Amino acid sequence: MSCCSNSQEKIVTNSSCCGAEGAKESTNTHSCSTEADKATASCCSSEEGSKGIGGSSSKSDTVNKSCCSTVEEKTSCCSNPKGATVGVDSAQEGEEIEYRVYGMDCPSCASTIEKGLQRLKNVISAKVNYNTEKLQVVANGNYSSAQLESTVQNLGFTVERIFQNNKMRIYDVQGMDCGSCAKSIENHLIKIQGVSDVQVSFAAGNMRIEHTNPVDDILKEVSKIGFHASLQTRDRKPVENKRNKHELLNTIISGAFIAIGFVGSYIGFPTFVSTILFANAIVINGYQPIKSAYYAVKSRSLDMNVLMSSAAIGAAIIGEWFEGATVVWLYSLGIYLQNRSMDQTRKSIRNLMNMAPSMAWIRVDNDLIEKPVEEVSVGDTIVIKPGDKIPLDGNIIQGESSVNQAPITGESLPVDKIIGDAVYAGTMNESGSLEVEVTKLIEDTTLSKIIHLVEEAQEQKAPTEAFIDRFASIYTPIVFVLAISVIVIPPLFGFGLWSEWIYKGLALLVVACPCALVISTPVAIVSAIGNAAKNGVLIKGGTFLEIAGKINAVAFDKTGTLTEGKPRVSEIHPINTSETELLSVAYALESHSTHPIAKTIVQYAQDRNILQAEGSLFKNIVGRGVKATINNKVYYAGNHRLFEEMNISLSSVDHIIQSVQQYGSTIVIIGNREKVLGVISVTDTLRTTTVKTLDHLRKVGMEQIVMLTGDNDGTAKRISGQTSINRYFTELLPEDKVTALKQLQREGNKVAMVGDGINDAPALATADLGIAMGGTGTDTAMETADVVLMADNLDKLPYTIKLSRKALTIIKQNIWFSLIIKFIALGLIFPGWLTLWMAVLSDTGAAIIVILNALRLLKSPNH
CATH class of the missing domain: 1.20.120 (Four Helix Bundle (Hemerythrin (Met), subunit A))
Known part of the structure; x- marks a missing residue:
């Protein structure tokens, strides 16, 4: 028995809680939960302006008497009073609502759903993406969600609502007797600070709340009025496609x-x-x-x-x-x-989506409490045992361990983690127990961003896919009209029997469906992008996948990309003093400088337990170096310009300076006005993966491997001599890198630029393909580049190029195979050799072969 009938309907005697607005209550049976309620109170009120189940509650309600025994507040038993319409949701002007659609077998299904929904009232537009099974509806006013879902189901598909609002959460509610209970919960929660919207459904047994306060606060408030609520977690299975x-x-x-x-x-x-x-x-x-x-x-x-x-x-x-x-x-x-x-x-x-666990162990004082990850707040301490997956992003505050970051970065070996290091949701704690302070909510984790970017990438149409869709939209109507003509025209003019030409026309109708053709490109792109994400490479869409397959030149930023980006002391050259004394003075001078090279020298001295000389009156000399008074003498540490400007002779170290600079290292000269104590050589070393990566790029047929650097010729020459780099541009400012890339493009090259995604943003935008490395924890890198290498190294770059080229090859194979099968089928119709079952095989059979061919992209190409 329904608690209420629609306010626009007539009274249903003996079964409805209330009838049309203003009508008298039903005389026999009410939907009241206790005999006392039935005896003493009207089960209905006639509220003005309140909303039904699924609508937002107002802050105040005029009520008569509760008919539910568990509800403390007074409220109406009618969950659908005046103004409410069953199955109707409220949408703001141009609001976008998302659904997941199951059962589509080719992109033409998506087109059918779009056309069906665009005819519905208050639906402005409907867009279906076949790759990700997503339906995006833009609606306004009181759109009918029930009618929308019914339309999709009538077309032969199943549909499920997706809620994307990070502040909107769905809770299961137990203990509701009737729609009045739903209204009571709405009325109570909407008054709570931090709650901006409440929608409770008695029929579905759940509530959707938009709130900023902790989940525990919501659960406590619901329990106050006699109900039990629990947050729906990510391990709750979506609507099954039966x-x-x-x-x-x-x-x-x-x-x-x-x-x-x-x-x-x-x-x-x-x-x-x-x-x-x-x-x-x-x-x-x-x-x-x-x-x-x-x-x-x-x-x-x-x-x-x-x-x-x-x-x-x-x-x-x-x-x-x-x-x-x-x-x-x-x-x-x-x-x-x-x-x-x-x-x-x-x-x-x-x-x-299933990489990160749905539950987390939270340390509260000395106790461990297991909670859904949705209930964990920033600043909470989570405990991860050996062998468990890490549920949320955070920083280690206790413990040491090795963490397998392959799900995020694609790295094959576990990474050692200590106190202060960052860990990511979805990665595996290999050995020691860890306590981690949560830094991001579940919707903000690196893994969540990866999922979002991959879904967005799979929704974007590549140029080839867009062309095929345009071709199919022209091909199908033409063949359909041709089929009708074949059925009608020849027999009308006496050429053969009606049954003969109808049969040929029917075969032509089947051949008119371009299923295999339109599915040939998207299935390959989805497979390739998914495979790349699994291996720690984010490709932002089919367009960039296609471009990556055509790249023949790769330009690299030097510092932090080819090199570690962390200078190291490579040589010590003392003159008329000991190495220990030279380092002691250098330590004292550089300890007050914030320059990266100064920090490198200080760290080098500390690692060797060198005692720092006592100094005073420290002063930085911009662009030159630093000075300080040590043992009543002024000492300097800096470049050769500093000593030349003070007319200090460098004749004793000229040969050292020339030798070091030819090798591409940076020099720091230590001395006073009387003499030079020595020279310290600092070098930015190559990454361990650089040489192997560049060799692999050469093997996969990369014609130009280019280095862009702000350093001098000596440094560039040294690095190119150690690697497969065949061209370099030196002493470049950021805008000069853009000029260098344009020069490479003018020479006829398709150029990819590899940088850190921040300093190299102009160059990344100029290149045909921008590739940022080190995406973990770097939002800017994820946003600016077309391709992101999640690990902070280059070894996934050759894999990305090979995968993209393999994808292009498979796309071409699929397209040609689909077209050839269609044309063969068309050619066999008129001699009468094509049967109906053969026509079906030419379509669905070809589609299956095309999909199976694209599935090869799920297997990674050999590095």
């Missing part, structure tokens, strides 16, 4: 009918028996496609369901029952296999 299982069962049953009917026709079954079996097979397998076709036609969409249903019905009309049954059976089997295959490609995002 369509596949149902279709498989139908396919098996109808296949058995077809086989019995076919064999029976040869062993003496009466013709009508075989016909009944074939007709049953058509009904069993064809019901859903024909129903979907009906709604697709209403939406003015010409999809595969329309074409296939027309072929099956047409075959039955002309007496080809076996052909019609075979068509729907092969179509059903093909769709089932397509969905199973496509599921493999879509697992890339699902696997990413």
Whole structure:
């Protein structure tokens, strides 16, 4: 029994809690939870302006008497008072609502859904992305979510709402007796500070709350009014797509009918028996496609369901029952296999989502409490045991361990972590127990950003995919019109029998569906982008995947990309003193400088337990060095310009300076006005992976490997001599790097620029492909570049180039295969050699082969 009827409906005697607005209450039965309530109170009020279930509560309500025993506040039993409309949600002007759609077997399904939804009232636009199974609806006013979901289901798909608002959370609620309870919860929670919107559904047994205060506060407030709430966590399974299982069962049953009917026709079954079996097979397998076709036609969409249903019905009309049954059976089997295959490609995002655990152990005083990750706040301390996955981003405050960061960075070896180091959600704690202070909520973690970027990338259409879609939108109507012409025109002018030309036209209808063609590109792109993300490489979309496959020149920023970006002391050259004394004076001079080279020298001295000389009157000399008074003498540490300007002779170290600079190192001269004590050489060393990476790039056919640096010729020459770099540009300012890239492009090269994503932003934007490295913890790198190498090294770059080239190859193979199969099928129609079942195989069979070919991209190419 419903607690209330719609306010616009008439009274339903003895069953409804309340009738039309202003009507008297039902005389016999109320939806009250206690006998006392039934005896003493009206179960209905006639509130003005309040909203029904699913609507937002107002701050004040005029009420009569509660009919629910568990509710302390007074409220109306009617959950749907005046002004509310069942199944209607409120949307702001141009609000975007997202859904997940299950059951699409090719991009034409997405087009059908779009056309069907755009005809609904208050729906401004509808966009469906086949790759990520997402539906984005822009609506205004009181759009009908029930009607929207019903429309999608009528077209043959299942749909599930996605809530993206980081402040919006969904809770399950237990203990509600009727809609009045839902209203009571809304009225109570909307008054709580930090809560901006509440929507409670008695029917669904849940509530959606937009709030900024802690989850525990919400749970306590709900318990105060007699109910129990629990936050829905990420391990709650989404709506299951049962369509596949149902279709498989139908396919098996109808296949058995077809086989019995076919064999029976040869062993003496009466013709009508075989016909009944074939007709049953058509009904069993064809019901859903024909129903979907009906709604697709209403939406003015010409999809595969329309074409296939027309072929099956047409075959039955002309007496080809076996052909019609075979068509729907092969179509059903093909769709089932397509969905199973496509599921493999879509697992890339699902696997990413499942990387991080849904629960976390929180330290509260001396106790450990397990909570859903959604309930954990920034600043909480979580405990990760050996062998457990890390649930949230944070910094280690207690313990040491090795952490396997492969899910985020793609690194093959675990990374040692100590107190102060950052850890990321989804990575694995290998050995020691860790206590981590949470720095990011679940929706802000690096893993969540990766998932978001991968989904966005898979939703973007590559140039090839966009071209194929345009081609298909022209091809299908032309072939459809041609099929109708083939059915009607020849027999009208006496060329052959109607049944003969109808059969050929039906075969042409089936061939008109470009399923294999339109699926050829997106499935390859989804597979490649998902594989890349699994290996610690974020490719921002199909466009960039295609560009990466065409790159023939790679330009590298030197500092921090090819090199460590951390200078190290490489040589000590004392003159007329000991190395210990030289380092002692250098330590004293550089200890008050913030320059990276000064810090390097100080660290070097500390590591060797050198005692710092006592000094005073420290002063930085901008662009030159530093000076201080040591043992009543003024000492200097700086470059050769500093000593030349003070007319201090460098003749004793000239040969050392020339030798060091030729090698590409930076020199720091130590001395006073009387003499030079010595020279310290500082070098930015190559990364351990640089040489191997550049060699691999050369092996995969990269024609130009270029280095861009602000350093002098000596440094560039040294690094190029140690690596496969065949060209370099030196002494560059940031704007000069842009000029260098444009020069490479003018020479006919497709250029990728590899940098850190911050200092090299202009160069990354200028290159045909911008590649940022070290994406973990660097939001700017993720935002600015077209491709992000999540690990702070280059060893994934050759893999990315090879994967992109492999993807391009597979896309071309798929397109040519799809086109060739179509043209062969078209050519076989007019001689009468193409049967209906062959036409179905040319479409669904080709689509399956195309998907299986693209699945090869889920396997990483050898580095």
